[in-house]
Amino acid sequence: MSEKKTRFIRDLFERNRRALTAYLTRRVGAEDASDLLQETFVRALRHERLDDVADPPAFLQQIAANLTRDLARRRRTEHKYLAFDQLLGERPSSEARQDEIVDYERRARRLREAIEALPPRCREVFELCAFEDLSFREIALRLGVTERMVRQHMSIAMQRCWAALG
Structure with missing residues (x-):
């Protein structure tokens, strides 16, 4: 990267960092704001003709807005597919009909078998998320991925668990 572009990016970052951080914090919270701020500038750096952009602060704002929408979309998708409490449903009470109890136990066995059949790293990720309630970020840090x-x-x-439950 040329010295001119490096200086341009540094100046752009210094002038816009606070406003973008405030915007991102309002939209996604403090925990994710710094990551999205960094990704905003990474994407700006990848833009081949950044020095030709008519309004660089507006360009950065648009990148940040797109990233917040992407994050919200990803979270909705994850929530849809990662609803662990819906995998088996509520355990039947001791007064439930015998066929309900047998059905629940059969589904629980299928789920256990599906989890045990997962590749080791996949199973480890699943168990950390499902049973230890760690966030994806925490799991990534713990496992170094x-x-x-x-x-x-x-x-x-989740695909394999849902398939096992039929």
């Missing part, structure tokens, strides 16, 4: 990889493992795990 990216959040994207955690999401991929969870997607595989």
